[in-house]
Amino acid sequence: MLLRFAGFELDPDRAELRRPGGEAIKLRPKTFAVLTLFAANPGRVLSKPELMEAVWPDVHVGDDSLFQCIREIRAALADDDRAIVKLVSGRGYLFDAEVSTEALGTPVPPAAVAVAPAAVPAKNWRPFGLSGPTAVAAIAAFAAAVGLAIAAPMFGPELFKQRPPVIAVMPITGSDPGAVPTAAAVTTRLTDGLAKIENIRLVTPEAGSTSPQAASARPAPADFILSSELQNTGPTWELRARLTRTATREVIWSAPVSVAIGETDLSLQQSRLAAGLGHLLALRLNELAQAGVPTDGAAKVAVEQATAQINQTSKERFAAAQAMLEKALGDHPDNVDIQVALAALQLRGIQMVWYSPADAAVVEKNAKAMLERALRSRPGSIPVLQAYCRFLNATNEFTESLVVCARTLAFDPWNGMALYHMGLAQLPLGRFEDALATFKQADRYDTPEVSRWTWLLGAGVSYLMMGRDEEALPWLQRSIAITPASGRPLVLLAAAYQRLGRTDEANAALAQALKLRPGSTVSNIAIPTRNTSPAYIEARNRIEQALIAAGLPER
Numbered sequence: 001m002l003l004r005f006a007g008f009e010l011d012p013d014r015a016e017l018r019r020p021g022g023e024a025i026k027l028r029p030k031t032f033a034v035l036t037l038f039a040a041n042p043g044r045v046l047s048k049p050e051l052m053e054a055v056w057p058d059v060h061v062g063d064d065s066l067f068q069c070i071r072e073i074r075a076a077l078a079d080d081d082r083a084i085v086k087l088v089s090g091r092g093y094l095f096d097a098e099v100s101t102e103a104l105g106t107p108v109p110p111a112a113v114a115v116a117p118a119a120v121p122a123k124n125w126r127p128f129g130l131s132g133p134t135a136v137a138a139i140a141a142f143a144a145a146v147g148l149a150i151a152a153p154m155f156g157p158e159l160f161k162q163r164p165p166v167i168a169v170m171p172i173t174g175s176d177p178g179a180v181p182t183a184a185a186v187t188t189r190l191t192d193g194l195a196k197i198e199n200i201r202l203v204t205p206e207a208g209s210t211s212p213q214a215a216s217a218r219p220a221p222a223d224f225i226l227s228s229e230l231q232n233t234g235p236t237w238e239l240r241a242r243l244t245r246t247a248t249r250e251v252i253w254s255a256p257v258s259v260a261i262g263e264t265d266l267s268l269q270q271s272r273l274a275a276g277l278g279h280l281l282a283l284r285l286n287e288l289a290q291a292g293v294p295t296d297g298a299a300k301v302a303v304e305q306a307t308a309q310i311n312q313t314s315k316e317r318f319a320a321a322q323a324m325l326e327k328a329l330g331d332h333p334d335n336v337d338i339q340v341a342l343a344a345l346q347l348r349g350i351q352m353v354w355y356s357p358a359d360a361a362v363v364e365k366n367a368k369a370m371l372e373r374a375l376r377s378r379p380g381s382i383p384v385l386q387a388y389c390r391f392l393n394a395t396n397e398f399t400e401s402l403v404v405c406a407r408t409l410a411f412d413p414w415n416g417m418a419l420y421h422m423g424l425a426q427l428p429l430g431r432f433e434d435a436l437a438t439f440k441q442a443d444r445y446d447t448p449e450v451s452r453w454t455w456l457l458g459a460g461v462s463y464l465m466m467g468r469d470e471e472a473l474p475w476l477q478r479s480i481a482i483t484p485a486s487g488r489p490l491v492l493l494a495a496a497y498q499r500l501g502r503t504d505e506a507n508a509a510l511a512q513a514l515k516l517r518p519g520s521t522v523s524n525i526a527i528p529t530r531n532t533s534p535a536y537i538e539a540r541n542r543i544e545q546a547l548i549a550a551g552l553p554e555r
Contacts, residue, residue: 003039005097006084008077010039017076025076028196028410030055034069035076038085038095047092064441068409071422071434075406080399080429087433166201168222168246169194172239175231182237182270183230189274196413197282222246228277236260239273241281255280268444275414275445282412286382315354321345339374340387343367347391364395382411389421396530398425416442416451423458427465428527430535436462453482457489460496465539469496487517491525491547498546506550514552521553 003010007020015032017025027035033055037046052066070085070093077084086094172187174180195202203222228241242254257276259269325342332338346367350360371388378384385408392401402425408418419442426435439462442455456479463472476493483489490513497506514520522544529537548554 002102003036003099004102005039005042005099006077010036012036027072027076028069030065031069031072031076034066035073038073038093039097039099042095042097042099045088045092045094050092064437064444067434067437067441071402072406075403082431165223166203166221167194167243168203168205168225170205170225170227172228172230175229179230179232179237182232182266182273185270186230186239186273186277187228189270190278193274193278193413194281196410198410224252226281230273232261235262237269237273239277241277243281253281253284255284271444272446275447279412279414279416279445279447282414283382286380286411289380315352318345318349318352318354322349334377336374336377336381336384339370340384343370343374343391344387347394351394367391368395380411382408382415385411386415386418386421389418393421393425396428396528396532398428398531401425414445414447416445416447416455419445420451420454420458423455423462427458427461428532428536430533432462432465432535432539436466453479453486453489456482457492460489460492464492464496464543465536467499467539467542469499472496473500485516487513487515487520488525490516491520491552492543494550494552495543495546498550499542503550506546510547510550510552521555522547523555 003012009018010016011018015029017027017032017035019025034051037051037054048063048066055069056065074080074082074085079085084095084097086096088094169187169191172183172190174183191202191204194200223246225244225246226241227244228239231238237259239257239259240254241257242251244251255277257273257280259272259276261269264272322342322345325338325345329335329338329342346363349355350364353360355363368391371384371391374381374384375388385404389401389405389408392398392404402422405418405422405425408415409422412418419438423435423438423442426432426438436459439455439458443452443459446452456475460472460475460479463469463475473493473496476489476496479489480486480493490509494506494510494513497503497509517525526540526544
């Protein structure tokens with residue numbers, strides 16, 4: 001049956017959602033399955049267990065898998081105010097739309113379906129989820145990071161126009177019997193994550209076999225084999241992986257991943273092992289996907305030198321880096337790397353108020369144009385998508401930022417910075433619970449570790465926004481322990497202490513924050529209110545009142 005609602009069409013034969021104008025919206029298989037389940041049950045509250053049992057039968061997944069699907073559905077339906085997919089607190093989700101059905105005509109031949117492995121055959125379609133083994137979804141999903149990535153010297157960009165590369169994920173081996181269960185769990189987590197990536201085919205060995213077979217009705221030989229070994233050293237897990245070209249047995253990539261054993265529980269260790277490996281692999285493969293784009297040596301040097309100064313807070317260094325990049329862009333006007341680096345630098349200048357108000361408006365417009373031009377040139381580039389995601393967030397285009405951040409995750413599901421900026425966009429939209437789940441997901445992945453303090457801070461802010469101050473404390477304290485020189489977490493910690501009646505601790509935290517950020521006031525630490533929700537403004541006002549009570553000047 002063809003399902004129609006709110007101007008959209010849901011076509012199970014083609015596994016396709018179409019906008020009112022007929023344009024197809026690409027959804028991951030699991031996201032499509034959740035939406036199908038919603039549309040088949042309009043007006044009825046579906047609990048989380050019911051949704052997860054229907055869409056992930058016989059597979060244990062975390063809540064974040066469902067939350068990601070919900071986010072993607074809302075983005076696809078432009079349901080920013082949650083008028084269609086509603087959260088019913090303590091019960092589940094309600095699909096609030098009138099749904100009409102229409103019998104489909106002649107089933108579409110398999111050859112005509114764009115993503116045959118991911119589509120649900122009409123004769124087997126069930127409104128309660130996708131049938132068949134979970135590996136079927138993995139085939140369609142693994143396609144992005146790895147497939148785009150291998151466009152490098154070993155195949156060439158033309159391969160991706162012909163067919164998606166096939167990658168075999170072999171079971172991770174353990175160096176001792178004690179490591180075997182963890183190796184098996186990490187293999188499952190890694191495979192599930194890779195299955196979320198677009199435009200690659202994923203294959204796994206059949207049970208009892210060491211030979212990779214396609215997880216579909218049509219076995220396909222693997223172009224590459226991913227193999228890994230896990231070792232327990234006592235203080236750490238050490239995971240080493242390599243990607244081998246099947247035809248020549250040439251190792252074309254390898255990387256180590258290390259995760260401390262004593263700091264966290266075993267489940268979190270397994271999550272971080274899989275994420276650490278998956279993130280590095282996704283970035284490397286995505287980088288190789290751009291290998292067909294000519295790179296000028298002088299331009300590369302200019303970007304590296306300027307980027308080294310972006311993190312400096314000196315206005316003079318900023319001006320020197322901007323002049324360097326502007327000259328490089330003048331010499332190489334089509335160089336995407338320079339465009340992204342200059343836009344990122346200018347965004348920092350706007351945030352640090354190093355431009356006059358009039359200049360800032362012009363610079364913001366130019367930076368956005370550069371990023372959009374870069375995105376047209378490299379629509380699948382993780383660095384470009386990540387830079388644009390961050391830019392839209394910083395300029396209060398929160399809904400658009402969510403879409404671009406989600407697109408980044410389609411090429412690297414473990415990208416902590418994309419998750420962080422997604423959470424930052426959800427907060428001003430008043431989606432505090434979603435933001436908290438997003439920040440916690442970033443913490444479970446912990447990639448890259450250098451940014452760990454940011455999602456800890458984000459989780460703390462989310463709890464503050466919901467008035468759960470006691471729960472905010474450990475997240476803010478952990479963030480401060482990692483980056484003690486940042487004043488913002490201390491300001492927020494002061495607000496939490498003040499609202500908990502711990503005024504001495506609030507005063508001490510605020511005094512420390514003002515040493516790091518002299519001249520801070522309530523008015524200059526808040527983001528502009530454009531495009532923010534009433535719920536966000538109300539929650540922010542409550543935090544500001546606590547800061548004023550703790551001694552932070554209003555202006």
